[in-house]
Amino acid sequence: MIQAKNKMGLIFFPAYDWAIEDTHPEREERLLYTQDQLREEGVFDIEGVLEFKPDVATELDVMRTHFCFPDVASVTTESHMISAGGAIRAARLVLDGEVKKSFALVRPPGHHAMKAVHGNRGFCNINNEAIMIEYMRDNYGIKRVAIVDTDCHHGDGTQDIYWNDPNVLFISIHQDGRTLYPGSGHTTEAGGPNARGRTINIPLPPGTSDDGFLYAIDHMVLPILKDFGPEIVVNSAGQDNHYSDPITNMNFTAQGYAILNDRLSPDIAVLEGGYSIQGALPYVNLGIVLAMAGVDYSGVREPNFDEIADEIRQERNITAYIERLTEVVLGNYFKPAEGRELLYPGDYVTRKKNIYYDTDGIQESQVESLMRCNDCGGLLVLESVSSVNPLCLGIEIPVGACPNCRDEGLKYFERARKQKKYAVIHFINRVNKEYVRV
Amino acid sequence: MYIGLDVGGTHTDAVLLDRGGVVSTCKTDTEHSNLLGSIDRALREVTRGIDLGSIVSVNLSTTLSTNAIVEGNVEPVGLLVSSGPGIDPENFRAGRHFYLLEGSIDHRGSVVRDIDEKALAAAAEGCRKKGVKVFAAVTKFSTRNPDQELSMAGAVSGFSDFTTLGHRLSGQLSFPRRVASAYFNSAVWRTFSDFAGAVQKSVAAMGIGAPLNILKADGGTMPLSRAADYPVESILSGPAASIMGIVSLCHVTEDSIILDIGGTTTDIAIFASGAPLIEREGITMGGFPTLVRSLKTRSIGIGGDSVVAVKKGKVSVGPERRGPSMADGGKQPTLIDALNVRGIISYGNGARSVQGMTALASKHDMTPEELSSTAIECALNAIKNTVEEMIYEINEKPVYTIHELLEGKRIVPEKLYVMGGPAAAFVELLSDRFKIEVTVPKNFEVANAIGAGLARNTMEAELFADTSRGVLSVPNIQVSERIDARYTVERAEADAVRYLAAYMKTIGAAVDEGGIDVVESSAFNMVQGWHTAGRDIRVKCQIRPGVIMDLY
Ligand SMILES: [Zn+2]
Numbered sequence: 001m002i003q004a005k006n007k008m009g010l011i012f013f014p015a016y017d018w019a020i021e022d023t024h025p026e027r028e029e030r031l032l033y034t035q036d037q038l039r040e041e042g043v044f045d046i047e048g049v050l051e052f053k054p055d056v057a058t059e060l061d062v063m064r065t066h067f068c069f070p071d072v073a074s075v076t077t078e079s080h081m082i083s084a085g086g087a088i089r090a091a092r093l094v095l096d097g098e099v100k101k102s103f104a105l106v107r108p109p110g111h112h113a114m115k116a117v118h119g120n121r122g123f124c125n126i127n128n129e130a131i132m133i134e135y136m137r138d139n140y141g142i143k144r145v146a147i148v149d150t151d152c153h154h155g156d157g158t159q160d161i162y163w164n165d166p167n168v169l170f171i172s173i174h175q176d177g178r179t180l181y182p183g184s185g186h187t188t189e190a191g192g193p194n195a196r197g198r199t200i201n202i203p204l205p206p207g208t209s210d211d212g213f214l215y216a217i218d219h220m221v222l223p224i225l226k227d228f229g230p231e232i233v234v235n236s237a238g239q240d241n242h243y244s245d246p247i248t249n250m251n252f253t254a255q256g257y258a259i260l261n262d263r264l265s266p267d268i269a270v271l272e273g274g275y276s277i278q279g280a281l282p283y284v285n286l287g288i289v290l291a292m293a294g295v296d297y298s299g300v301r302e303p304n305f306d307e308i309a310d311e312i313r314q315e316r317n318i319t320a321y322i323e324r325l326t327e328v329v330l331g332n333y334f335k336p337a338e339g340r341e342l343l344y345p346g347d348y349v350t351r352k353k354n355i356y357y358d359t360d361g362i363q364e365s366q367v368e369s370l371m372r373c374n375d376c377g378g379l380l381v382l383e384s385v386s387s388v389n390p391l392c393l394g395i396e397i398p399v400g401a402c403p404n405c406r407d408e409g410l411k412y413f414e415r416a417r418k419q420k421k422y423a424v425i426h427f428i429n430r431v432n433k434e435y436v437r438v
Numbered sequence: 439m440y441i442g443l444d445v446g447g448t449h450t451d452a453v454l455l456d457r458g459g460v461v462s463t464c465k466t467d468t469e470h471s472n473l474l475g476s477i478d479r480a481l482r483e484v485t486r487g488i489d490l491g492s493i494v495s496v497n498l499s500t501t502l503s504t505n506a507i508v509e510g511n512v513e514p515v516g517l518l519v520s521s522g523p524g525i526d527p528e529n530f531r532a533g534r535h536f537y538l539l540e541g542s543i544d545h546r547g548s549v550v551r552d553i554d555e556k557a558l559a560a561a562a563e564g565c566r567k568k569g570v571k572v573f574a575a576v577t578k579f580s581t582r583n584p585d586q587e588l589s590m591a592g593a594v595s596g597f598s599d600f601t602t603l604g605h606r607l608s609g610q611l612s613f614p615r616r617v618a619s620a621y622f623n624s625a626v627w628r629t630f631s632d633f634a635g636a637v638q639k640s641v642a643a644m645g646i647g648a649p650l651n652i653l654k655a656d657g658g659t660m661p662l663s664r665a666a667d668y669p670v671e672s673i674l675s676g677p678a679a680s681i682m683g684i685v686s687l688c689h690v691t692e693d694s695i696i697l698d699i700g701g702t703t704t705d706i707a708i709f710a711s712g713a714p715l716i717e718r719e720g721i722t723m724g725g726f727p728t729l730v731r732s733l734k735t736r737s738i739g740i741g742g743d744s745v746v747a748v749k750k751g752k753v754s755v756g757p758e759r760r761g762p763s764m765a766d767g768g769k770q771p772t773l774i775d776a777l778n779v780r781g782i783i784s785y786g787n788g789a790r791s792v793q794g795m796t797a798l799a800s801k802h803d804m805t806p807e808e809l810s811s812t813a814i815e816c817a818l819n820a821i822k823n824t825v826e827e828m829i830y831e832i833n834e835k836p837v838y839t840i841h842e843l844l845e846g847k848r849i850v851p852e853k854l855y856v857m858g859g860p861a862a863a864f865v866e867l868l869s870d871r872f873k874i875e876v877t878v879p880k881n882f883e884v885a886n887a888i889g890a891g892l893a894r895n896t897m898e899a900e901l902f903a904d905t906s907r908g909v910l911s912v913p914n915i916q917v918s919e920r921i922d923a924r925y926t927v928e929r930a931e932a933d934a935v936r937y938l939a940a941y942m943k944t945i946g947a948a949v950d951e952g953g954i955d956v957v958e959s960s961a962f963n964m965v966q967g968w969h970t971a972g973r974d975i976r977v978k979c980q981i982r983p984g985v986i987m988d989l990y
């Protein structure tokens with residue numbers, strides 16, 4: 001029998017009875033062929049590869065992470081709670097020492113879900129990785145986490161949630177936003193004033209193949225991770241960079257995904273997008289599972305790989321472009337543009353955002369205000385109004401908040417309650433683990 | 439009347455049964471050099487003085503195939519394998535005539551690369567020269583498309599006495615299990631079919647005209663005609679025999695625990711709402727996971743003859759057996775002796791039990807009573823822990839739909855059935871420990887033979903239909919049909935049952951469509967671009983393990 005070098009937990013939950021719509025890419029069938037491939041390969045018989053059921057995330061797990069308007073139940077279904085619960089189970093397995101690594105092969109995905117949630121955007125309602133990370137921070141005392149998002153689409157939701165968090169490093173490798181949904185993820189986006197250099201974007205040109213992705217891992221991601229020194233590395237394992245994906249333009253392969261995971265060596269991987277459900281997912285997932293488990297993956301190839309090998313070879317100008325990108329990316333992390341000096345502590349920095357929820361057709365306008373602070377992530381206040389909800393408010397006293405930010409947050413909450421200006425107020429107090437909706 | 443025969447490692451048990459219960463029983467030692475003789479003796483004994491014409495069936499559970507594999511007493515197999523990309527198939531090498539051929543089929547059953555005909559011919563020729571007479575042909579995803587296995591079989595048809603085709607073993611996916619199962623099947627084929635033929639002759643010679651069935655690990659039987667081609671399905675049927683015995687001896691209706699406490703081991707099984715649970719994938723034989731369906735059982739090294747030992751002040755029981763208990767004339771104290779000392783049983787030479795326990799206890803500053811109590815505790819703990827692990831595992835079994843995850847049934851045992859030599863001694867101890875009702879079934883000494891005798895024919899089949907390609911197949915029973923684009927899951931369910939019933943008829947099994955359950959059924963829209971291109975329909979049906987009648 002084959003032996004896994006790393007004892008590995010697999011949370012395989014294909015939700016065979018749930019779809020966004022009949023012919024939507026996010027539908028019942030999505031992981032069917034992956035399951036066929038994994039079973040036929042005998043993955044579940046590898047000694048040290050264990051399969052587990054997902055947890056079901058609770059309302060509290062969601063409220064710890066998101067401002068859901070008007071409330072959690074209105075913007076989620078059972079499927080979302082199970083998908084987030086799958087990620088939580090993956091984290092528990094690793095942190096309880098039951099396994100060395102874990103992979104939550106769950107759907108629906110979550111990386112386009114932002115801090116405030118009014119509905120579904122980019123097939124996502126709630127952010128599975130963020131809910132998992134905040135669960136780890138509250139229940140296991142984990143402090144520093146790095147997320148490497150290898151989905152082809154920019155992980156704009158995860159970026160939004162951790163924009164102001166100096167202890168969570170978010171790195172997204174994706175197809176350049178000028179050529180693909182959601183349009184963001186440029187190198188100029190590098191984190192909020194209290195967390196400069198903690199958001200790192202690596203936009204790659206269409207047509208990037210294994211060479212380009214692995215170059216980005218070796219020369220950008222790994223050096224940054226080494227310096228950051230996270231306790232836990234999470235891979236947002238989207239699989240839509242694959243050359244056969246119907247909605248993107250990249251040339252990544254199953255073998256490339258396996259090598260990437262081998263080098264990145266994440267503690268936890270969570271499935272994100274990937275809609276070439278017959279031609280890519282079965283092989284990409286096989287590659288990722290084997291690489292994480294430390295089992296030889298050199299034989300993993302798409303059946304039609306030989307015919308396509310020439311077509312997907314990376315063009316020289318793309319290679320040169322990616323090489324040039326390295327300096328910018330490393331600079332964003334190692335020499336971040338000044339942020340802390342912009343304003344005096346106690347001042348508010350505001351961001352105005354207009355967000356479109358493509359799946360549900362919702363339009364949202366936000367004003368996010370962050371209190372400048374040299375001692376913590378800073379008090380966050382978010383006013384939001386959308387085509388489905390009147391003006392709502394979210395207040396967050398962040399993880400490890402300083403006394404000043406905490407007091408200010410409590411006062412803000414009291415004031416806002418009296419004003420009667422907001423239809424809903426969500427109050428997150430991470431210091432006291434208090435999550436309230438009024 | 440029904441005859442059940444269990445040829446075990448130590449004993450051969452036979453029973454004759456009718457509607458009223460057990461008519462006669464026979465227990466004789468198994469003569470390994472003359473299995474046929476043991477069977478003959480047992481059969482003559484239980485049928486003495488009865489009308490042989492009234493016998494409806496003779497069901498046989500035998501360790502023949504299991505022993506052949508365990509002892510490596512197997513025939514060389516020409517193992518022809520093709521896998522395509524994926525995990526290195528070298529990992530699944532078995533035997534000395536393993537040929538890896540180029541060729542590849544994907545998960546939809548499309549041929550990606552043809553079999554390397556030249557290499558196949560060379561492999562066949564190589565085997566022929568070496569005098570290899572039996573073969574197994576296995577490709578990845580052959581359950582979706584058996585063509586390459588069939589052409590491999592074709593290449594050796596001129597000189598093969600027997601070839602196992604991977605896709606005929608099961609519709610289930612798992613290339614490594616398919617390879618191992620096909621290999622074992624061919625490796626024991628000759629031994630088994632020679633034996634089966636001899637048994638059939640000898641039964642006929644005795645004047646018994648009833649059909650002969652072979653017991654399988656899933657607690658069902660297969661007609662001899664099928665067993666001759668699928669001997670691998672007869673492996674590890676021993677525990678299943680006893681469990682099916684319980685099914686016919688007790689009206690189990692609740693979630694229950696079944697313990698069979700023997701001399702060296704305790705076999706554990708779990709029933710859900712009165713039905714024995716089936717292993718999700720298949721049984722593991724000699725470290726190789728296979729596709730052979732089996733009941734979910736676990737065996738631990740705790741039995742009446744398990745040695746009691748003290749190491750560094752810690753008392754242990756088993757897993758070794760070093761001869762019988764001291765009460766039975768053995769040299770080292772065992773669990774039986776501990777039970778004797780505590781007065782829970784009074785078995786054999788009680789004085790010797792006390793003597794043995796006292797000697798061991800005094801070496802470790804204990805009284806024989808303390809030592810015995812601790813040893814009994816230790817045995818009970820081992821059993822309880824294993825039962826709890828099994829139940830946890832069953833309740834934590836992965837599921838793949840939201841409905842099952844949120845509404846799924848959980849097993850909570852309400853009753854415990856215990857059988858085996860020291861069973862009676864354990865009733866109070868177990869009810870104390872498990873806090874549930876404990877029952878010792880009547881006639882449990884021959885529950886194994888009763889289970890074998892009353893087990894029904896079982897079989898399962900998986901139908902796979904792809905309306906975009908217009909094909910339907912049920913690989914293990916050789917069904918392959920064209921379908922139209924409007925084919926539905928309802929039709930697939932009806933067809934699966936119909937095909938399986940028809941197959942059962944051809945192998946001479948006594949089953950009608952009513953006895954076949956659809957256990958899994960799904961239909962997925964396959965989408966290309968943004969349009970539905972067809973449906974992927976899967977239906978699994980089975981004849982559940984069960985008994986022909988309840989005895990009491
Ligand atoms: Zn994506």
Ligand SMILES: [Zn+2]
Pocket residue numbers: 373374375376377378379401402403404405406
């Ligand atoms: Zn602060």
